[in-house]
Amino acid sequence: MAEGGAADLDTQRGEVAALLKTQLRKGDTWYLVDSHWFKQWKKYVGFDSWDKYQMGDQNVYPGPVDNSGLLRDGDVLAIKEHLIDELDYILVPTEGWNKLVSWYGLTEGQEPIARKVVEQGMFVKHCKVEVYLTELKLCEDSNMDNVITRRFSKADTIDMIEKEMRKLFSIPDEKETRLWNRYMSNTFEPLNKPDSTIQDAGLYQGQVKTCRMKSTSSGFFFFVDSQELMPQTRNSISTNSSYSLPSYHPYSNSYDYSDQSRQSERSGLCGLSNLGNTCFMNSAVQCLSNIPPLTEYFLKDKYTDELNEDNPLGMKGEIARAYAELIKQLWSGKYSYVTPRPFKTQVGRFAPQFSGYQQQDSHELLAFLLDGLHEDLNRIRKKPYIQLKDANGRPDKVVAEEAWENHIKRNDSIIVDIFHGLFKSTLVCPVCSKVSVTFDPFCYLTLPLPMKKERTLEVYLVRLDPLAKPTQYKLTVPKVGYISDLCTSLSTLSGVPAEKMIVTDIYNHRFHRIFATNENLSSIMERDDIYVVEDTDHVVIPVHLREKYKQSGYNHTSTPLFGQPFLIAVPRTLSEDKLYNMLLLREMETDEQDDESSQDQELPSENDNSQSEDSVGGDNELENGVVGPTNSTKGQQTAGHNRKRLFTFQFNNMGKTDFSLIKEDTRQIRFDEGHLRLSGRKSRLHMEYKPQKKAFFKLKDCIELFTTKEKLGAEDPWYCPNCKQHQQATKKLDLWSLPPVLVVHLKRFSYSRYMRDKLDSLVDFPLRDLDMSEFLINPNAGPCRYDLIAVSNHYGGMGGGHYTAYAKNKDDDKWYNYDDSSVSPANEDQIVSKAGYVLFYQRQDTVKGGQSHCGDRH
Known part of the structure; x- marks a missing residue:
């Protein structure tokens, strides 16, 4: 058995691993565990086969389950907003939670974060842990x-x-x-x-x-x-x-309105109440509401003749009906705002990801809504099976016409009429040079932004001088780089050689991780506390600080850590007294007043060769590989024989007892409670940082990047019909034809295993005369100019922030700002900003109701 009555580490690892595979069942209870704590536990029990080198190491002992990183400040019941599964927390079933708490306990003052498994979806049911209540x-x-x-x-x-x-x-x-x-x-x-x-x-x-x-x-x-x-x-x-x-009647499809006596409101200038983190939905709906041909279609009830309630891919016509009712209220001219609860309810029924009240993505809602409206209004009642063909050297015009005809045989709706275009996809096999050409329809263009090649990291540099305060630096490092790049950047600012740096991540008063120089910088998340320690030719020992308890039956693994851990460089051979003095010097206060008082401090006396009742971990202590020096090896007492030591310490030598040579193993130091204060070490020096000028791009830069040839990644290869195997082919996209309304999604958000990021670069998009002719490869395409009619904006960072919309009213041709229930006039110089996220352009030749297309699609 492990310490504290817990199961041995192999048993813990096996039992929890099995329980994490438990299937979700409606009504079951699962628990949230902070991912930082869980990662520390995984290190301690050697959960991952590739990370067993610290298994059983008491300095990575996780301590009581600690969910403080998930909780709102000052609230032990409410969790922070916008937490992400597996990145911020781990979900464990009830049995797994009970085992972890029985083995390690729960941090004092915290309550378990228990959540029920609920069933979502109207037709295809699936279970989900309801993290946010x-x-x-x-x-x-x-x-x-x-x-x-x-x-x-x-x-x-x-x-x-x-x-x-x-x-x-x-x-x-x-x-x-x-x-x-x-x-x-x-x-x-x-x-x-x-x-x-x-x-x-x-x-x-x-x-x-x-x-x-x-x-x-x-x-x-x-x-x-x-x-x-x-x-x-x-x-x-x-x-x-x-x-x-x-x-x-209750739960009817009725909308709630602002003061109904207001008859002077202009059509379309009606806000949408925020139902709780639904600004993303409000933004998308207001943009669609201001697309003239689509809104006229619903206001004139043309949709009623085209409802397709039997489409197995549709929503029984419910999404179309709910959207039509909402549009009619927005354009009635009677209300300053309405509450879109019935519409939100219908969306949540068919798309469970939108059923809760967490912040979502306006583009994802838009994509669902356009697809849902299309299937609910699809004029094709029975979709035929169509065998897709490759170009096989045929002219582009022939292949494009065939692709579009096949598309409208299965998909024919007002959404296709207004939003669908056609692009050409060319794949080339790097082995046999096989060329595959296909033409595919699209409903919107997702344009990549020229990636920021750099990111900013805040780190603390800890010098060899034990009295020097840690200095905070803000570093500019490659976005796709290595720990060695961080060291090089810090070396430029600090003068410390890059090869003399040890990069660490400190969490919960212990070294959570010590990075190798060839590790990716993407493994450092935004909330990590990164300390870079100046290295030396001496042995570098990690030191953790642990409180002492006077109760009998003391167990060091159950007592809390405190303060910041540190690394200390020591000679390979030294006496215990010298080590004690080095540790004492390291922990002394660094300001002048405290330095002076430390020099004059009277230390309590102790009898010669006697062990104080208050000391912790006596000299002969041997406990799970944690060994202290024996009396026979004990040297001269620091500060004289009559001075009581302020702390005791132990060496974690992983079972080795030879202390004639201190090896590169983790050492553990424990202090008597209350003797040393660490506030001086919390003082920091800050280096001035001048942020680089924000990147600036034009919309056409993004379009050019979209049409640039790229090599497919190893995780997304193409199956070559000639080679009969998957290959990392080159891929190129080109625009063949464009729709009356062009929706442009700027891909501002990026995700990886370790981090989330938002690209907040300014993209300068034109309000009028966007000429797309130069990007069309169709030789028969005529002039193709667009004017902006709406923008979905996102303010703030990943996983949260706020959505609004700018849109041009079709009746008075003026711009307005839609911010949930508020609608106000907007100036044209406000429209282009770093918040621009989804852009809506209407082609100039369709403003009067025409439905022609740029390029020969048919």
Whole structure:
């Protein structure tokens, strides 16, 4: 058995590995574990076959399960927003969680982060751990200042919410109650189905439930206020005492509106309420709403004749109906904003990834919506089977016509009419030179941005001088580079030779990782604390600081670490006293006042040759390979024989007991509680950093990059029909024909195993006269100029931020800023910004209603 009664490491590794393969089942409970802690545990138990060199090493002992990195500041129950599975946290089933906690415990003051497995999807069901719960605010009608926040699963029912409110507000069982949704100041919806789930009822993040008990005069109800509270746990609200209750049915396809007496609103200038992280949806919808031919199609009810409810690839016509209803409200001219809850509910039913209230991607929502509308409105009732053919040397014009004809035999809708174009794909085998040419339809262009070749990292340099403060540097390093590049960059600024640097990652008071110079820089994530230690010809020993407890039965692996670990360079042969002095010097305060007081400090006395009751890990201690020097080898006491040492230390020599030569093994140092303060070491020096000027590109640069020949990656090879095997072919894309409305997606977000990144470079895109003729390889293509009509903007970083939209109103030809429920005029000089994410261009020859295309598609 391992220390503390835990199972041995092989058993731990095997049991957890098996449990991580558990299938998700509806109703089961899984737990979140901080990925940093889990990685440390994996090191300790040798989980990965390629990473067993520190297995059992007490200096990588993970300690109690610590989820502090997942929690909001000051809140032990709420997790941070935009966490990503496997990058920020690991999901483990109940049995796995119980085993980890029984072996290691849970950090004091923390609660388990337990989440239910829910079933998502309308037709194709799949299970998913519901990491983010729906936060509702609960209060009594008699005391609406007393607001209590509770989090519920989407699988919880209305009845469960009512029971929770009864318990919180001590409502007697004999008192009758009812739930209502309140959306605007005078708009209500009864919730008469207690068995309905939160997801089915369409309740969303931040809604406020108010309880009213039955009275003889006014009846009884709960209600939900979604507009008048900020998302604090407790807040005061103002209410209108004259409630107006509508007579429509619960969960109907009705929209909620702003003040309906406002008849002067201009058509299309209507905002969309944020239902809780739904700005991505609002941005995409507002852009589509301002595409004239599509909006006219729905406003004139042309869609009703083309609904395809039997299409197995469609959504039974529900997405088209919900979108049509929303467009009609936006263009009614009656409202300043509407609440798109029915539309959001329908989207979530068919695309479970959008069913929750996490921030999503406006382009991904747009792609789903265009595809859903296309299939719901597909004029082809029975799609024929078509055998795809390669060009085989035939003229491009012939192959392109054939490809388009085959496409519209299976796909013919208003979406195809407006948004679909055709590009040519050319693949060349590097072995046999086989050339494969195909023509493929597209609905939008995803354009790569010229990649930033560099990234900025913040690191701390720790000098050999033990009294020198760590100095913070901001380094510019290659985006695709190695640890050696980091050392070279730091050497240029600091003067320390690159070959004299040891790069480490510190987490939870211990060395989480020591990097090799040939490791990729991509393994360093943005939140990592990187310390670069000046190396020496001496032996470099990692030192961890651990508190001492006076309780009997002391076990060093269960006591907490503190402070920052450090590396110390020592000669290969030295006495214990010299090592003690070096460690003491390393831990002394570095400011003048503390230096002076340290020199004059009176240390407590101890009897000669006696061991203090307060000392930890006596000289003869031998515990799991952690060995201290014996009395026979003990040298002269530092600061005289009558001085009590401020700390004791142990060498973790992995079972070796020869201390005549200190080898390059991990050493562990423990301090008596309260004797040494580390605040001086927390002081940092900061080097000035002048950021480089942000990159600037034109939209045409991105288009040229899109059409540049590239070599396929090893993970995405092409199957060559001649070689009969997969090859890393060269691939080139060219534009053959373009649609009336060209959607351009700027690929700002990038993902890797270790990091997420957003390219915030400014892309200068024209507001008018975008000439695409030069990019069309179709010799019959005529003039092809576009004007910008809408932009979906993203502000902020990866996994979060905020989405808005700029769009030109088709009636007054003016630009407006759509920011959730707010709509305001915009100047043309505001439109082009670093936030531009998805661009919508309308071809000039189709502005008056024409549907011709640039290039001969047919």
